[in-house]
Amino acid sequence: MTSARDDILSNIRRSLGVTGAERTRQGIVDERIDRAPRGVIPKRGQVSGRERLDLFRAQVEGALATITEVASPDEVPAAVAEFLRGHNLPATIRRGDDPRFAAMPWAETALEVSQGVSEGRDLNAVSHAFGGVAETGTLVMVSGPENPSTLNFLPDNHIVVVEAKDLQGDYESAWAKVRRAYGKGEMPRTVNFITGPSRSGDIEQTLLLGAHGPRRLHVIVVGG
């Protein structure tokens, strides 16, 4: 008996009228994967500097998240504390071991900071984004001990820090950045594109925030 794999592949080839061994077809596929051509890139994101940051801000807010800017990494803990205070939330946060966090003056705030994954009991999490995409106000998160993926989904309130220099205009530029960090054709285990807080429209098409993931998403942009 032939395997399911062989059967499916040979049925595809029969339907397409090919053998699978054609050099030209192989070449077309290899080239496509190798060159990864960009298609149509919306003009909207093709701006830089302040304009790009403004677009990012507007799109983040359009996705029902909140956003603030700080001048340097040193100001991040205070901005986190202020957000929590503003929403009457306990001054506790959970975060990963991202070295950018380790360098920040958490002790200057009253925040109680713990480190590691979330097991579902944390109210607030702070993550550092790998980048962001201004086109749609999307945060680009990569998995790893620096920023465990569970922090993106289990806590009620998610605070994400992103450096202004890591913002891109479009998804394609974000992928270029991923390739520079991980190598062509390689990916971290998980890349999360996050655009706004969790929501559902499943009950009478009414938009409700905080379905299974965070009810609030707050973005802190550093060094704009």
Add this chain to the structure above:
Amino acid sequence: MTAHPTSPQFKENAARALADTQLQRALGNVRSGFIDKRQAAADRLPEFEELRDQARDIKNHTLQHLDLYIERYEAKVKAAGGHVHFARTAEEARALVLQICRDQGARTVTKGKSMITEEIGLNAHLEGAGITPVETDLGEYIIQLRGEMPSHIIAPAVHLNATQVEEDFRRVHTHLDAERDLSEPVQLLTEARAVLRQRFLAADVGITGANFLVAETGTSIIVTNEGNGDLTQILPKTHIVLASIEKLVPTLEDVSQILRVLARSATGQELSVYTTFSTGPRREADLDGPENYHVILLDNGRSSMLGTSFEEMLRCIRCGACMNHCPVYHAVGGHAYGWVYPGPMGAVLTPTLIGVDKAGHLPNASTFCGRCESVCPVRIPLPKLMRHWREREFERHLTPATVRSGLKTWAFFAKRPGLYRLATRIGMGALALAGRAKGRFAWLPFADGWTKHRDFPVPQGGTFQARWAQERAKRAA
């Protein structure tokens, strides 16, 4: 839940749906919400139409080289430490899932929203083997409690009203205070969140579908708004991705093109809240994520669609825009279609999956208004494909005798234009005369299918052809 189709009873289903006041009220949400939101999102992006062309071309290119992209994809998944399994049929896919669950000693599995698992009837199969499947998408959770199938591919509970959901929650969540207030939708959401949070944390295996599979990197992609798909795949020890073979795309750039039309076409969002790219199991330094990562690639008849007129259907990215814009779907909802996929995309896909003998009514349940094709992000010519099914149905003598003889009578006149014009002129004249007093007919012979639900207007003036000739003569002069 059942994969047993009631599509052969489409007419009875539709009649019942039209008389169901709860359903008709809920369907008002489809008519009012989706259409305006999609249009607004498309209007905000000047490149939208160009991106639709891109999405179509990317899918076409991939389908023409599908065998090779599958091989490249498989190699990358394996290199990342994942497993790839192939299933020719629904039965093989069910067996593979069950085997993986048994190897893990699984008792409960959580599920992200997946139409493929509906297609193969996975939940019933797992339950039969003593494993509890828990749907975690809010809409899917609700219909699982009710033992129903989804009525829409992205809004599975769109046929329900909040009061019905409240009744179900009170019936099932008996551990909670019976006096609690559930009058607001947000209270229903909060309750489901709390109940399902426990399920997420306790699950042994998480099963998701995939919106795309990327050959370049061996990555599976899910797109959600709730975050349930992510909790399904990062918390349990084992993640199973169940995807059909046409989900392949070549590169991350290609996915980015299609993502720009997917959410805008579906819900009118710029991008869905969570777009998640998963590649293999957790890495050595990772503190969370699944330890085992399995992909099951399902064919279930799709490879045979390649090279036929139905190949174009394999471009479908399951956004739901076709049903959101369909007057037939608006009138009868998704359950009337009688199987997993409703609306125009279901009318084309269902006959290929369960046979035109069972699903022949579906491609006939169309007004051919063309709105589905006009909004399809990958430009599938849905009306044309429905017509192909009608032709096949006719060729195979599956069309009812009355319809066949009616078509023959019409064909007799259509082949004789002089006679046709004469007959329609006499017919229209007679109707106009007979209905002169009231201006409408409450009943007409051979037309009670129409007059049962609405009056038939009395013809005003001559036939269309007569007026056409008049207008042309006027313009020429």
